[in-house]
Amino acid sequence: MENKEADRSVLSHIGSLVDEEHRLLERQALDVSDSNRLKAVQVELDQCWDLLRQRRALRETGHDAGEAHVRPPEIVEKYVG
DSSP states (O other): OOHHHHHHHHHHHHHHHHHHHHHHHHSSOOOHHHHHHHHHHHHHHHHHHHHHHHHHHHHHTTSOGGGOOOOOHHHHTTOOO
16 A cells, blocks of 8 residues: 555544544443443554654654554553654
8 A cells, every 4th residue: 555545544533533432432421332442542643643653753764654553452552742
């Protein structure tokens, strides 16, 4: 997949996750299933943003953005940026 096309794909997925996150947050009360889904969406958002940052950093330093990979939640949740 072309680098810019891959970035657009990640951004599109982020947009879908943000929409879902907003729908969940707009509810008055969340049941256990919804709360779990919200947490999963937020973790996946963290992973997607991290992936996009990796791709951009690799590209800016002359490396192949395709070398970026999704990192585990325990890594990206502790990211301070």
